[in-house]
């Protein structure tokens with residue numbers, strides 16, 4: 001039998017099946033959850049609220065509602081979309097409104113939101129073109145796109161060997177397989193489509209081409225609590241910190 005060709009649709013279907021399967025347990029399964037991460041994220045969202053034209057927020061790939069929970073009291077309207085209807089349904093209290101949708105087909109009118117966020121989502125996407133087109137469409141003028149917590153390929157290329165040791169020890173795939181019989185190694189690998197890291201330079205280039213003014217940072221915060229104390233918020237150059245943080249303001253059409 002020929003192996004199935006991996007297309008954008010195959011990656012989307014895998015993400016929906018995977019997050020539907022772990023919907024009820026995702027909060028316990030995700031290794032990043034901590035009060036420190038929530039405080040840090042709320043601080044970032046508060047800063048964005050200060051720069052944004054208004055208080056409507058759309059979180060893409062909202063999952064179990066981490067971003068919208070942290071945005072409570074900061075944004076008057078918190079909307080979440082996700083490919084997985086089950087994960088949204090299991091956490092509906094975290095959103096003012098939630099919709100099962102694909103980032104490439106957002107069910108909203110143009111110029112609906114002041115801020116659009118994506119947290120730990122980019123590396124699950126097949127590519128970025130559809131995301132950027134839709135974010136630009138639904139943002140209001142001077143609106144802001146914020147994305148964080150995806151590994152940058154510059155770091156994973158430089159630290160390939162220690163990273164593969166860390167990943168072997170962490171064995172996230174086995175943890176998810178234990179959580180649900182529906183999760184196979186193949187399904188896991190398809191959801192982690194950009195596991196080798198997102199190409200920050202390409203993402204920034206595409207955003208700039210679409211008319212955004214981009215601030216990109218690379219950091220360590222929110223991976224391991226002990227590490228947070230030493231290197232967490234110390235910003236280092238590309239290739240020396242794993243996590244890409246992007247703030248992009250839509251300045252021109």
Ligand SMILES: C[S@@+](CC[C@H](N)C(=O)[O-])C[C@H]1O[C@@H](n2cnc3c(N)ncnc32)[C@H](O)[C@@H]1O
Pocket residue numbers: 012015016019030060061062063064065066067081082083084087101102103104118119120121124125
């Ligand atoms: C690693 S989880 C992150 C969830 C949440 N943002 C957080 O940080 O806890 C990635 C989420 O992105 C969603 N996702 C993946 N591809 C998507 C797409 N094309 N459109 C919408 N959501 C997508 C998945 O269903 C999943 O809930």
